[in-house]
Amino acid sequence: MLVQLTYASRISKALGSEDIKNILKHSQTNNQADGVTGALCLSSGIFLQILEGDRNTVNRIYHKILQDSRHKDPAILDYREITARQFSEWSMGLITRTDDNKQLFLKYSSDANFDPYSMGAKTLRGFFDEVVDNVRWLRKNPD
Template identity: 40%
Template sequence: MLVRLLFASRAAEPAAATIASICQHSQPRNAERGITGVLVCGDGVFMQAIEGGRAAVNSLYGEILRDARHRDVVLLHYEEITERRFAGWTMGVVDTRRINPAILLKYSERAALDPCALPGQASLALLEELVATASIGRA
């Protein structure tokens, strides 16, 4: 059974090196576990969707909760799915420099990435729109 989990957190140390470290460590491990997903990071805020088998996704989320690079982890959305939306990436990364502020304003009060201020479905819709309109890389 496939599931999708969406969470937000704050970077313990907001730096490009943190994102690179997370991606370097996670991409090969995610491939081994059958996990796909996408990460958005801006101003020290992470929003990430992970997809895969229920046990693998739940285990990974448990690791994220214990990861010292993340703080204030919040589960935004969890659902059973029939197909993956982010199957092309073991961990794609949204280039936040290319985000149109109007997209952020469409979902929130300010033109800032603040997924914790949104309902889970709105956070997922924002993530999908960011994926569709911003450049995706592999960090």
């Protein structure tokens, strides 16, 4: 059975750009081997991650994340069975808040600060749907 799990956690200590690159690299390598796809969003000291794949594998990965000292205040925000993967092309994609995409983050936020803890499942799904749509559009229109 395919599932999609979305969770948030706060960064427990300062992470530099090299730390983020290492997290992404390890996630991509491990997820590819496990058949897991998804996206990692980083904004305002909060990780927002969506994982999709086999239920047992996704659950095992989430429990491993719970043991990672870089995360604090973890919370499952959405968990559902899916018929197809939304991020089938990404073993793990990274989305960070930049000047170019700040409107996207604001569109789904209740205030100026992006806070996934205060977002409902439908809002989170809308956010990630738009992320996927934007990536597909950029791939078709590289100029």
